[in-house]
Each structure stands twice: as structure tokens, then as C-alpha cells.
Amino acid sequence: MKDIDMLLEPEDCALVLLDQQAGLAFGIGSIDRQALLNNVVALARTAKVFGLPVIASTSATKVYSGPLMPAVHAAIPDVVALERRNMNAWEDDAARLAIEATTRRRLIVSGLLTEACVTFPVLSALSAGYEVYVVGDACGGITPASHELALRRMEAAGAKMTSWIQILLELQRDWTRHATYDGARAIVEAHGGGYGIGLSYARDMIHPV
Template sequence: MVKSLLDKDNCALVFVDQQAGLAFGVGSEDRQTLLNNASGLARTGKVFGLPIVASISATKVYSGPMMPAVHRYIPEVVPIDRRSMNAWEDDAARNAIIATGRRRLLVSGLLTEACVTMLALSAAEEGYEVFVVGDACGGLTPQSHELALRRMESAGILMTSWIQVLLELQRDWTRHDTYDGARAIVEDHAGGYGIGLAYARDMIKPS
């Protein structure tokens, strides 16, 4: 049972197949919401200095490059192109994840039923502690997405959301080294919560 909180020193962030060609097929949620969530997660990884690995597949025949709206926040990360649907079965992708030195993985990607599930189950089988950022993953239908999450959860994989990742990493708003970056992400990507933070900053003045 996982007892410790996520921490910037014990996690690595893994993006698998965040590509437009696959996003076209997503029907589990609004695609713009999915893009917003994945972008917020990418920014979170950057602000907290997490090791980030990105892998993509079928770039020339269907899926295209990593979505620019996500990659723009982590331009230094070079996506690893592969053939296998299962990134863990690709030597370059697997070795890049291992090279982070982290045993706790935060996974986001497309499609939930395929590349996300395969990577998560395979890494967990190798002893990694895997968290799937469910609202930064997309499936073909709401039902198939939910069934994939349930299958992974039954195998001991933990489910979380991108905003929980951010808040758990920040934990204390007096952590000044990440305060500005984390707050900016919330304001830009967290809907009503972000609106509230912006309102508090701009409208509520100390007496």
C-alpha cells in the first residue's frame, strides 16, 4: 500500500503518445479539456523539476509528432520514437525511464486502453510504483476508458488527476521556490479554482 505523498524527489513523469492523430479518436472526454490537462501536467513537471520522458509512435503513418500545445512547455524533452504499442517493450523508451533513477512513475497518454495500460502494467510488473493521471489520458469511449482505468487499478496501479499531482507536490503555498510557477499553472489550467486564485490576487487587498 502506498503511504507516502508524491514528492518532486521521488517521481518521474512519463508521457506516452500525446499525439494529435490519436487525439482525433478520443471520445472519453472533450479533447480541449484533455489537452488542457496534459499541458497543465507538463508545466507541473517542469516547475517541480521532475525527470520527464516522452515517447511517441507511428509518427509518419498516422499519429504525427507530440502535440505542440503540450511539448511547448517541455521543449528540452526529445520524444522517443518507437514501433511497439507498449513503450516498456521498446529498449530506448524503457531505458530512458530507468535512467531517471525514479521508481515512482506518473503516466499520461493516449490511448488509455492501449499504450497507457500496456506501459503501466509492464512497469508495475517490474516493481515500479505507477500512478496514472487519469484526466490527462484519453480513451476511445467513456466506457472503454473507465474499464481500462479499472483494470489498471485492480493490478495495484494508483489513479490520480493532474491538479492533485500539482497540489501534492506543492503542499505548502509558502514554498516560495515553486509558488509563482505552481500558481500560474492553476490560474491558467484549473478552471474555477484558477479563476478564484486570480480574483484573490487582483481584488482582495490586505487592510
């Protein structure tokens, strides 16, 4: 495995989406729900542009949580979510085996709720020797305090904290990488707030002499 301080490369990484379901999103208090959805969709689209394997897992779809949120599913239409019963996806054979089957040792994790269905598998994956990046702004907790405490616990155990925009920019790194330029730029323009507005302006309004 590469040195842990090296920048992320697409061929090293897999994206793990945990319980991105509306029934759980109703209980989120750590971030505006629409902002959360924006960030998760941006992250999912990023994985698709850069060719990352995506493992999605859901729980209690029939009795409480509902399916993978439609906007997230639309970003990764070929991904079939793996249903499980327990909070810790790492303790579910199908989910864990799907992650292991990617052969990627760097996991990028997004999910609900931060306090449980994110924290538990992250700690388990770290214990199993994986390098784990938790996308804090694509996770949601019940309260701001409990979300922050969960992030701190994972960080103390060795997980790296990051954001969806940092993941995208780290994978792109050079805007002359033409294979992913259009896709990455489109994601930033659609989901990147003021930064996206600036990119759109630069493309449409500034014409070099």
C-alpha cells in the same frame, strides 16, 4: 523505497508521456479533446516547475499519429520524444532505459490511448516493481466505457488513479514553498478552471487590511 502511502515528493517522481499526438487525439471519445489537451499541458508544466524528469514517447509519427502535440511540446521544449514501433513502451528498449535512467521509482503516467498505450506499459512497470500513478484526466480513451474499464484494470493491478490538479497540489502542498509558488500558481490560474479564477481574484482583488 518509501512507504507507498506517503505523499508524492518531486525527488521521487518522473513523468511519462505516451503518444500525446494529434492523430490519436482525433479518436478520443472519453473526454472533450480541448479539455484533455488543457490537462496534459498543465501536467507537463507541473513537471517542469517541480523539476521532474520527463520521458516522452511517440509512435507512428510519419504514417498516422503526427508528432508530439505542439502545445505539449511547448510546455517541455527540451524533451525529445522517443519514437517506437510497438504499443507497449516498456517493451521498447530506448523508452524503458530512459525511464530506468531517471532512477525514480514513482512514475506519473499520461497518454493515449488509455486502452492500450497507457495500460500496457503501466502493467509492465508495476510488474517490474515501480509505483505508478495514472493521471486519468490526462489520458484519453476511445469511449467513456473503455477508458473507465482500462483505468479499473490498472487500478486492480496496483496503479493509483489521480488527476493533474492533485499531482500539482500534492507536490506543492504548502503555498509558502516559495521556490515553486509562482510557477504552480500560474499553472492553476491558466488551466484550473474555476479554481484558477478564484486564485487570480484573490491575488488581484482582495487586499488585507
